[in-house]
Amino acid sequence: MGYESSYAKLAEFGKQLLDKRSLIDGLPLISKYAKEVIGADRCSIFINDLHKGELWTTLSDGVEKIIVPTDRGIVGHTIKAKKPIVSNDAYSDPNFLSDVDRETGYMTNNLITAPIFDSKRQIIGILQLLNKEDGFSHEDVKFMIFFAHYVSGFLELVNLCEEK
Numbered sequence: 001m002g003y004e005s006s007y008a009k010l011a012e013f014g015k016q017l018l019d020k021r022s023l024i025d026g027l028p029l030i031s032k033y034a035k036e037v038i039g040a041d042r043c044s045i046f047i048n049d050l051h052k053g054e055l056w057t058t059l060s061d062g063v064e065k066i067i068v069p070t071d072r073g074i075v076g077h078t079i080k081a082k083k084p085i086v087s088n089d090a091y092s093d094p095n096f097l098s099d100v101d102r103e104t105g106y107m108t109n110n111l112i113t114a115p116i117f118d119s120k121r122q123i124i125g126i127l128q129l130l131n132k133e134d135g136f137s138h139e140d141v142k143f144m145i146f147f148a149h150y151v152s153g154f155l156e157l158v159n160l161c162e163e164k
């Protein structure tokens with residue numbers, strides 16, 4: 001799927017996302033769209049819990065909840081760097097947490113992450129895609145930045161509503 005047609009489909013995705021009222025309802029839609037556009041096998045959306053100092057996800061394509069300290073792994077490195085990270089050879093990346101693969105039984109070959117910023121420029125989440133057949137490209141990075149920005153309003157609003 002070319003990026004031009006992907007951006008054209010973004011308007012329809014946006015309409016569907018507006019109908020979602022919770023993370024549980026919205027995250028699968030975000031994941032599905034991101035995987036389709038980039039051609040990745042899996043998607044995880046980590047929520048940054050500033051109070052506990054951890055990232056957690058309940059959406060990991062069939063895997064149980066994953067919790068990672070904000071200073072560990074490639075998702076933690078993404079928070080520190082405040083920019084997307086591409087690792088086209090995950091096991092050679094010193095930040096990669098192979099323990100998660102061992103626990104889930106899933107083999108990560110390559111991955112891309114992007115921080116999701118709120119309106120105050122705090123990182124509220126990390127969008128992560130795994131295993132693209134030919135690895136992730138510079139075009140994928142550009143789309144991840146755009147897409148993370150696009151979904152940030154939804155995540156921020158839902159988080160505010162769920163805190164009340």
